[in-house]
Amino acid sequence: MVEARRNTRQKRVILQSVEQLGCHPTAVQIYSAVRKVLPRTSLSTVYRNLGILVDQGKIKAVKGAGKEIHYDHNIEEHNHIKCSVCGRVCDVNISPVDIDTLNPEQVSNFIVIEIRMNILGICPECAEQLEKEK
Ligand SMILES: [Zn+2]
Ligand SMILES: [Zn+2]
The missing domain is CATH 1.10.10.10 (Winged helix-like DNA-binding domain superfamily/Winged helix DNA-binding domain)
Incomplete structure (x- = not known):
């Protein structure tokens, strides 16, 4: 108990x-x-x-x-961006690509199963740090 x-x-x-x-x-x-x-x-x-x-x-x-x-903690469908310097992950507020709207030519006639978006970047803190080190 x-x-x-x-x-x-x-x-x-x-x-x-x-x-x-x-x-x-x-x-x-x-x-x-x-x-x-x-x-x-x-x-x-x-x-x-x-x-x-x-x-x-x-x-x-x-x-x-x-x-x-x-x-x-955000369980809604959304995309992420990752900082290539410190590795932190943040949300991306762009609407996800809808699988149903893709036409076959756009995807080399593949059947699309899943779309994974991986965006890599440099976060504001790391960008500032890199700027200082210049
Ligand atoms: Zn960073
Ligand atoms: Zn998230």
């Missing part, structure tokens, strides 16, 4: 951390935020709960160009 309550609390704090950190934190970033509230939480607990939250559709796992998974 006590154990179950602790688990619920951990999950809630993990979900809150994903929301508060914004800009798609990684499990390790979420872990450090959660530890400030619940110091005894382990990294494996954070990973396990993130998996549960993804399964429950409360958050989304964003797999970018890198190997790290970022977590997103």
Whole structure:
């Protein structure tokens, strides 16, 4: 009973951390935020709960160009841009390409299964840093 309550609390704090950190934190970033509230939480607990939250559709796992998974509290369909310098992931507000509107010539007569957009860039902070280093 006590154990179950602790688990619920951990999950809630993990979900809150994903929301508060914004800009798609990684499990390790979420872990450090959660530890400030619940110091005894382990990294494996954070990973396990993130998996549960993804399964429950409360958050989304964003797999970018890198190997790290970022977590997103915005579960609406949207695209992402990744900073090639620091690796942070942000939202892109352009409407996704509708598969149904593509004509066969545009896609070399392929049957389109999925459209994945990977946009790479340099975030404002990194751009400023690069400017200073010039
Ligand atoms: Zn950056
Ligand atoms: Zn997002």
